[in-house]
Amino acid sequence: MKTKNLEKFTEQGYLVVKSALSEADLSPLVAVISEAVDTRATELYNTGTISNTYENLPFERRWYAILRACGRENEVFGWHTLVFSEALFDLITHPKVLDVLETLIGSDIQFNGDFWVRPKLPNEKLTTLPWHQDSAYMPDTENDTHLTVWLPLVDVKPENGALQFLPGSHKSGLQTYHRVPGETFAVPVLPPTSSDSEIDTLEMQKGDLLVFNNLVFHRSLVNQSNIIRWSTDFRFSRTGTSLNGLWHEAIACPARVRESRKCPTSWQTWRTQWEVSAHKDRFL
Numbered sequence: 001m002k003t004k005n006l007e008k009f010t011e012q013g014y015l016v017v018k019s020a021l022s023e024a025d026l027s028p029l030v031a032v033i034s035e036a037v038d039t040r041a042t043e044l045y046n047t048g049t050i051s052n053t054y055e056n057l058p059f060e061r062r063w064y065a066i067l068r069a070c071g072r073e074n075e076v077f078g079w080h081t082l083v084f085s086e087a088l089f090d091l092i093t094h095p096k097v098l099d100v101l102e103t104l105i106g107s108d109i110q111f112n113g114d115f116w117v118r119p120k121l122p123n124e125k126l127t128t129l130p131w132h133q134d135s136a137y138m139p140d141t142e143n144d145t146h147l148t149v150w151l152p153l154v155d156v157k158p159e160n161g162a163l164q165f166l167p168g169s170h171k172s173g174l175q176t177y178h179r180v181p182g183e184t185f186a187v188p189v190l191p192p193t194s195s196d197s198e199i200d201t202l203e204m205q206k207g208d209l210l211v212f213n214n215l216v217f218h219r220s221l222v223n224q225s226n227i228i229r230w231s232t233d234f235r236f237s238r239t240g241t242s243l244n245g246l247w248h249e250a251i252a253c254p255a256r257v258r259e260s261r262k263c264p265t266s267w268q269t270w271r272t273q274w275e276v277s278a279h280k281d282r283f284l
């Protein structure tokens with residue numbers, strides 16, 4: 001499994017591991033998100049902004065119903081502070097997640113501090129991301145390996161905002177990017193040339209794990225369904241890889257050490273790092 005994973009990842013720049021996590025592994029984070037939604041619904045109800053808290057709607061529908069009732073369908077790129085929790089830490093440092101990473105980068109692994117929970121709303125422009133390489137948005141990272149672990153919290157199909165990849169596109173290195181008026185994200189000056197047949201559209205079930213590197217081209221399709229495509233993602237690298245003053249460096253921590261193959265960082269330690277950093281004031 002180790003060699004096969006590595007071969008595929010080296011060739012493609014990404015890898016999907018089916019059924020890597022169980023319902024029980026994911027449910028504590030889903031509970032944290034649901035609680036954040038419930039808190040916000042109660043606040044909006046108490047201020048008279050909404051007349052229904054939609055508490056009977058399922059996870060994949062409730063937040064969208066609340067936003068629609070407020071007249072605010074376009075929300076934010078992702079949630080950060082709202083989901084900061086022990087459940088999140090436990091998932092980031094979950095042995096099943098780190099076991100997959102270990103097959104790719106060895107057993108000295110650092111969590112880079114970068115995490116998001118993404119409520120990708122129906123027909124939302126902000127979260128419909130163009131072709132990009134992550135190093136385009138992470139200065140001075142292109143000569144190192146930075147891995148994103150991406151976990152769907154609902155089943156993902158092309159209709160509800162799947163990710164697409166261009167296999168092997170990492171091999172040409174980081175392209176030049178520029179800003180286009182009206183676009184939120186910088187885009188490659190020369191967009192990747194590929195016929196549609198080369199594009200890999202990833203259908204994923206809840207429990208599957210996707211890992212991709214910082215140079216592979218990928219994009220996020222528009223969510224054309226009427227449910228929220230909830231997902232979460234975290235970034236990692238080999239311990240000691242420079243984070244070059246990246247915005248999340250202050251909440252980076254060791255996630256696995258070779259000797260014990262255990263996580264040497266406790267939730268309490270990570271929470272203290274968070275509390276002294278400016279992160280909680282920076283993002284939703």
Ligand SMILES: O=C(O)CCC(=O)C(=O)O
Pocket residue numbers: 118120127129134148163218219220231233
């Ligand atoms: O979750 C998404 O829709 C986009 C994720 C992505 O492109 C990234 O993490 O670089």
